[in-house]
Amino acid sequence: MGRKGDGPGEFRHLTWIGAIGGDSIFTYDSGHDRVSVFSADGRYLASWRVGLGLVGLWRRVAGPARGGDLYFALGPAPGFGPVSPGRGCGSIRVLRFNRATGDLDTMRTDPGQDAHSFVLSERPHEIWIQPVPFCPDGSFAAGPDRLAFGDAAYPGTLITDEAGRPELEIHLGLAARRPTRRGSERMIEHIRATGPEGFQERRDRFTGLVAPRDTLPFFSGLPFDRSGLLWVRLYSFPWEETTTLVAFDREGRAIRTVRLPTDVELLDIGSDHALALRRDSLGVESVVLMRLAGRKGGPGVATR
Amino acid sequence: MRSSRPSPRDAHGPKARETCHRSRQGTTSSPAAGAYPPVRLTPPEGRAANGALPRPGLALSATVAALVLWGCTDPSQSQLHRSEPGVAIARNDLERLDALPVYGVETSVDLGNPERLYGVVGAVMLGDEIAVANAGNHEVLTFGGGMANCSGRWAGKATARASSAT
Numbered sequence: 001m002g003r004k005g006d007g008p009g010e011f012r013h014l015t016w017i018g019a020i021g022g023d024s025i026f027t028y029d030s031g032h033d034r035v036s037v038f039s040a041d042g043r044y045l046a047s048w049r050v051g052l053g054l055v056g057l058w059r060r061v062a063g064p065a066r067g068g069d070l071y072f073a074l075g076p077a078p079g080f081g082p083v084s085p086g087r088g089c090g091s092i093r094v095l096r097f098n099r100a101t102g103d104l105d106t107m108r109t110d111p112g113q114d115a116h117s118f119v120l121s122e123r124p125h126e127i128w129i130q131p132v133p134f135c136p137d138g139s140f141a142a143g144p145d146r147l148a149f150g151d152a153a154y155p156g157t158l159i160t161d162e163a164g165r166p167e168l169e170i171h172l173g174l175a176a177r178r179p180t181r182r183g184s185e186r187m188i189e190h191i192r193a194t195g196p197e198g199f200q201e202r203r204d205r206f207t208g209l210v211a212p213r214d215t216l217p218f219f220s221g222l223p224f225d226r227s228g229l230l231w232v233r234l235y236s237f238p239w240e241e242t243t244t245l246v247a248f249d250r251e252g253r254a255i256r257t258v259r260l261p262t263d264v265e266l267l268d269i270g271s272d273h274a275l276a277l278r279r280d281s282l283g284v285e286s287v288v289l290m291r292l293a294g295r296k297g298g299p300g301v302a303t304r
Numbered sequence: 305m306r307s308s309r310p311s312p313r314d315a316h317g318p319k320a321r322e323t324c325h326r327s328r329q330g331t332t333s334s335p336a337a338g339a340y341p342p343v344r345l346t347p348p349e350g351r352a353a354n355g356a357l358p359r360p361g362l363a364l365s366a367t368v369a370a371l372v373l374w375g376c377t378d379p380s381q382s383q384l385h386r387s388e389p390g391v392a393i394a395r396n397d398l399e400r401l402d403a404l405p406v407y408g409v410e411t412s413v414d415l416g417n418p419e420r421l422y423g424v425v426g427a428v429m430l431g432d433e434i435a436v437a438n439a440g441n442h443e444v445l446t447f448g449g450g451m452a453n454c455s456g457r458w459a460g461k462a463t464a465r466a467s468s469a470t
Binding site: 001002003004005010011012013014015016017018019023025027038040042242244246254255256257258259260261267268270273274275277278284285286287288289290291292293294 | 401404405406407408409410411412413414415421422423424425426427428429430431433434435436437438439441442443444446447
C-alpha cells in the first residue's frame with residue numbers, strides 16, 4: 001500500500017508506522033507532515049495534516065494512544081548539549097494529535113518555574129517537560145494512557161499520564177562498566193531523587209565514582225506493548241552478544257527480561273514475539289520475527 | 305575505584321548477606337558471584353568527591369539510601385517511594401533483574417528481502433500479519449500467513465502486497 005507521490009495515501013518520506021487494534025495501520029510521513037490510516041487489507045482510509053513544522057532537532061512519533069490519538073515528541077538530539085547529571089540539558093515538547101478532530105495545538109507556552117517538578121503546560125494538547133535535572137535521551141513512547149521519556153542524566157525513565165502529569169520514575173541505578181582483565185565490569189550506584197539535596201548528592205557521588213565520560217546512557221528505546229507493559233532496552237556494548245530488554249508493569253516493577261541478539265534493531269515487541277530489523281554486511285535489510293520463550297539464563301539464540 | 309569502606313550490603317549483617325547472595329548464573333556481562341566491588345556511597349573524609357563540603361544531613365541520607373536501596377527484599381518487587389506529591393519512584397536494581405525469568409529467542413524467521421526492503425523504519429504485528437514501513441520505496445508491505453513453515457522461511461512471503469492505495 002502506498003507509493004511515492006503527493007496524493008492521498010502516498011508518501012514522500014515515510015518515517016513511522018503503528019497499529020491500533022488489529023485492523024488499522026497508522027503511518028506518519030514527515031515529508032508531507034501527514035498521518036495516514038490504512039485498513040489491514042491495504043485500503044487507504046483517511047489522512048490528516050499534522051502541522052508540526054520544522055521545529056525540534058529530532059522528532060519521535062508514538063502511539064496510537066486511547067482513541068487513536070498520536071503523540072509527537074520534539075526535542076534536542078540525543079547527546080546534544082551538556083550531558084551532566086544534576087543539570088538540565090534540554091526539554092521535550094510533546095504534542096498530541098487528536099485523530100477525531102484533526103487538532104494539534106502548537107502554541108508555545110513557558111515551562112514551569114518550579115525547578116524540581118515536571119510542570120507542564122495547562123493546554124490539553126501540548127506538554128512541556130523541562131525539569132532542571134532532566135536530560136532527554138531521545139527515547140519516547142506512548143501507551144494506551146501513559147507516556148514515557150528516557151532521561152540520560154539520572155539515568156531513568158519518567159512515566160506520565162496521557163496529559164503529561166508525572167506519575168512514576170523508574171531507576172535502575174547509575175551504571176558504568178569499564179574493561180578489566182576479566183572483561184567488562186559493571187559498577188553500580190543507586191541514587192536518590194528526592195529534591196534539591198538529593199540531586200546534589202547524586203551529582204557528587206556520580207563524579208566520585210566514575211568519570212562522566214565513562215558513564216553511558218542506561219536506557220534507550222522505550223516501546224509500550226499492547227498490554228501496557230513498558231519495555232526498556234538496556235545499554236549494551238558492541239562486543240556483547242545479546243542486548244537485554246526489561247518489561248515494567250504499571251507500578252514500575254520489573255517483571256520480565258528478554259535477551260535479543262545485538263545485531264538486530266527492535267521494531268515491535270509483545271508478550272511472545274519481537275519484530276526486528278537486521279542488516280547484513282552489505283546493508284541488505286530483512287525483517288525478523290522472533291518467537292520468545294522462557295529459559296533459565298543464557299543468551300537468546302536466534303535459530304533459522 | 306575500590307574502597308576500603310565496608311560494603312553497604314555488609315551493613316545488613318550475616319543473615320542479610322546470605323539472603324542477598326544470589327546466583328549470577330545466566331548473566332553474560334556481570335562479574336562472577338560476589339565479585340562486585342564495594343560501592344562507595346559516601347565521599348571520603350566527609351567531603352564530596354569534588355571537594356565540596358556536604359550539605360547537612362548528606363551522610364545520613366546516603367546511609368539511609370544505602371540501607372533502603374541495598375535492602376534484601378523480594379527480588380521480584382521493586383521499591384516504591386514517594387519523591388514528591390503524585391510521583392513515585394520505582395527502583396529495580398540489577399541484581400533483581402538478574403533474578404527475573406529470562407526470555408530468549410526460541411525461533412527466528414527471516415522475512416527476507418522480497419526484492420524491495422530498503423529503508424525499513426518500522427513494523428507492527430496485526431494479528432497474524434506483519435506490516436512493514438518500507439521508506440525506501442515509499443510503501444507499506446504486509447506479510448501474512450503466520451509463523452514459519454518447515455523450511456524456516458516466512459510462510460506468508462508470497463502474500464506480500466504493494467498496491468496503490470488510492
